[in-house]
Amino acid sequence: EAEVEAGSLTKALDYVNQVRRRAALSEHWVKNPDGTDAANYNISEYVAADFASQDAARTAVRFERKLELSGEGHRFFDLVRWGVAAEELNAYLAYEGQYLVTKFGGATFTAGKNELMPIPQAQIDIQGSDVLAQNPGY
Structure with missing residues (x-):
């Protein structure tokens, strides 16, 4: 988020994709009791075109933050901070x-x-x- 606001969109893209790569590791996925995946996970990385502008990058980062920190109590404070x-x-x-x-x-x-x-x-x-x-x- 800070890199987007500072205009470092390439660095922001790299940081977001680091999180996406970790999320794509199947050992972190929720499993059913029989060991199969509990959902149809489809996690891919963003490409440079997704971060072509500060507004596009901001939208992507905010979406990722919502996913990554869901249920941890940050959402309300993020929404307030973003206005x-x-x-x-x-x-x-x-x-x-x-x-x-x-x-x-x-x-x-x-x-x-x-x-x-x-x-x-x-x-x-x-x-x-x-x-x-x-x-x-x-």
Whole structure:
């Protein structure tokens, strides 16, 4: 990601392909109890044309990051850092909201508020409001 933002697209391509080559090693794949592959894995490397522009490279790197770090708790913070959290999360909530339990149905991500989390009131009380102020919107 840093290489893309710095304009080093060739280096970014190499780094992404290193991850892809590791992912393509069958010993890392999820297996069924009988030892067969649990899915039809088709992992190939990117070619230079896939990284021809900074926007194309950024799209590829962000997609790879989503795959590589899925389930590890990075996605929300990536979306916030990239400035696309409201767009991505509201699209997800609009589609999935019809299938979510009532408590979550109709939920939305509020830009300018939900990028930050509330500071626990107990911490503000301990530190004092002159030292620690609550994040906007909470």
